[in-house]
Amino acid sequence: MKTYAADYVIVGAGTAGCVLANRLSEDPDVKVILIEAGERDRHPYIHVPAGFVRLLDHPTVTWRYRTEANAQTSNREILFPRGRGLGGSSAINGLLYVRPFAEDIDSWEAAGARGWNFADCLPYYSRSETWTEGSGPQRGTNGPIQVSRVKNPPEICGAVVAAARQAGLEFLDDPNSTTRGPSVWYYQQTRDGRRRSSAARGYLRPAMARSNLIVLTGLQVTKLEMNDTHVTGVCATTAGGELATIRAQREVISCAGVIGTPKLLEISGIGDRDVLDNAGIQTRVALPGVGANLQDHYVVRLGFRVRGAGTANERSHGLALAREMMRYVVSGTGVLTYSAAIVGGFAQTLHANRPDVQFVIAPGSFAAGRIGVLENEPGISCGVWQMRPESRGHVHIRSKDVAASPTIAPSYLTSELDRNTMVEGLRIGRKIFSQPEIARFIVDETVPGRAVESDEALLQYVRENGSTVYHAVGTCRMGEDPMSVVDSELRVRGMTGLRIVDASVMPTITSTNTNATVLMLAERAAQIIRSPQAAGFANQRSTETV
Incomplete structure (x- = not known):
């Protein structure tokens, strides 16, 4: 058995873990160990922007999760991509950087997350980014993550x-x-x-040369080591079965994500008693909110056949693709630099008093409207999601087996508001694509098709064809009530030596894409952890020598 020790032990090298590894190891007197179950981010598709479509169910760089079948989504098991490896989901996402509405973060404070309001969080959004298009009072110019405009978007996007x-x-x-x-x-x-x-490229890679930072890959954390209610470290195993113990002098910080973090807590005996009893695990700390409150954006796409305009479809096959590859190598431009969408929009349905639908519009279309294989003929797609869904689900372990996937039940469309909003969102998308400026390019609507017109028919299309937008949050939410898991300083309730820093702590989902907010959250967490006030929490540790 191998044994390691550090001041801070970070579990998970996703977005938040990479941020914390960088920021905490800036102090040369602090030793940090970052543990990742996956491997280094060497796969070439990770670094080519358009390569993300080939990674969403990749056997080594994702966890290959599926959701539990749900009657509201036609009893389908829906692919639920989560990144595995350095960078986590920031290495496989669609590269879209969208900050939330101010009201989203303000609502966290209103719900009990003291100090988490947009005005106080804004500096950390700025700190995380380098906005390559100039400066402004709300934009950062010296952060690790490069944020750029799309260069020379296709004519049809205009x-x-x-x-x-x-x-x-x-x-x-x-x-x-x-x-x-x-x-x-x-x-x-x-x-x-x-x-x-x-996050691996922007935050972790520059820090890896530091002697006080150790990055351990290919190491699956199997449980938290505890002395009563104080966390002293973690146990882990390699793919070959070799055991390791990693001890924390100050804190263990779980950055394992919206799925991995509640799973780690429950495997360690922290969570809802009924869930733990059903899995055959003794309850060590009763926290009924662990794994609850799962929220996600559910997307469905309109697809259109087009004429008179170039799209990614015909540029992604055969000789055209070879030319695009050469263009990418020579000039770093072209279709291989495209992300999940080029044009975005916020629309307001009759069910809300502010925008409640977001669009992801791409100059390409997928078979059956589901992201994956591009069609051969020219096409354009318009994804629609509800920005603030009411539906709430859960993530819970099924057994003691750390290798088993947990139950992932987002409970999409269980709220009537969610169903009605999605239907109206599709109608607004159709309205946009019927305007003269774009109608001159449109041959026909391919999915769901013009014949799908009634609310009932549109809802059935939503049920049968929707999927995640990879924005899941909330399974270890921050707050002060009995169902919250962490307090406003991200400390796990009723415990010492353990914090959570990842999307699982968000009380409610942000209206927009979530990666920018995870970067912000981790930047702010790093400052909280390094503050003098954190010393008292860290010093309440076991007398065991570590």
Whole structure:
């Protein structure tokens, strides 16, 4: 058995783990160990922006999760991608950088997460980024993550923007530095030139030369080591079965994500008694909120056949793809630099008093409207999701087996509001694509098709074809009530020596994409952990020599 020791032991090298590894190891007197179950981020598709579509169910760089079948989504098991390896989901996501609405973060404080309001969090959004297009009061210019505009978007994308303006949406030059109402804009990418700017590339790689930071890959954490209610370290195992103990002089910080963190707590005997009893695990700390409150954005796509405009479809096959590959190598431009979408928008349905639907519009279309294989003929797609769903699900272990996937039940569409909003969101998308500026390119609607017109038929399409947008949050939420798992300083309730820093602590989902907010959260957590006030929490440790 191998034994390691450090001041801070970080479990999970995803977005938050990479941020913390960098920031905590800035102090040369502090030793940090970062543990990752996956491997180094060497797969070439990770670094090519458009490569993300080939990674969503990859056998080594994802966990290959599926959701539990649900009657509201036609009893399908839905692919639920989570990154595995350095960078975590920031290494496989669609590169879209969108900050939330101020009201999203303000609602956290209103619900009991003291000090977590947008004004106090804004500096940490800025600190995490280098906005490559200039400076502004809300944008960062010296952060580890490079954020860029899409260069030279295809002509048809400009037509979509013009059509959205005809449909009543305001054009925003920078959606990340302004108050946002119903609007249309171009997505910004976490991209550094031709390469993805993941948390591993931006935060971890520059820090790995530090002698006080150790990065252990290929090591699966199997449980937390505890002395009563104080966490002293973790146990782990390699793929070959070799055991390791990693001890924490100050704290263990779980950054294992919205699935991995509640799983780790429950495997260690921390969680809801009924869940633990059913899994055959003795309860050590009763926290009924562990694994509850799962929230996610559920997306469904409109697809259109087009003419008179180039799209990614015909540029992604045969000789055209070979030319695009050469273009990417020579100039770092072209279709291989595209992310999950190029044009975005916020729309407001009749069910809300502010924007409640987001669009992801890409100059390409997928078979059956589901992200994956691009069609051969020219096409364009418009993804629609509800920004603040009411539906709540859960993540819970099934057994003691650490290798077994937990039950993932997002409970999509269980709220009537969610169902109604998705249907109206599709109608707004159709309205945009019927405007003169874009209609001149449209041959036909391929999915769901013009014949799918009634609310009932549209809802059935939503049920049968929707999927995750990879924005799951909330399974170890922050707050002060009995169902919260961590307090406002991200300390696990009723315990010492253990914090959680990842998307699982978000009380409610942000209206928009979540990666920018995880970066912010981890930046702020690093400052909290390094503050003098944190010393008291860290010093309440076991008398065991570590």
